[in-house]
Amino acid sequence: NEKLLKEAVSLVTLTLEPCIRRRLHYLLRFMQRVSRNYCLRMDKRRDNRSIVKNYSSGI
Numbered sequence: 001n002e003k004l005l006k007e008a009v010s011l012v013t014l015t016l017e018p019c020i021r022r023r024l025h026y027l028l029r030f031m032q033r034v035s036r037n038y039c040l041r042m043d044k045r046r047d048n049r050s051i052v053k054n055y056s057s058g059i
Helices: 002-014 018-036 048-057
Strands: none
8 A cells, every 4th residue: 555655654764863864855856856857868768767766776
């Protein structure tokens, strides 16, 4: 259930230290901006969104 997953992730992130949460927020915001930037092409064959998704799933 997606709603339950979102709630669980929210609760887990609240247990992180504030400085770690802030860094995670900055990282996620950066990844979102890069994936939506159509002027920036990271790969000629794939779109930025799929690159960011593949990279983040491998972390």
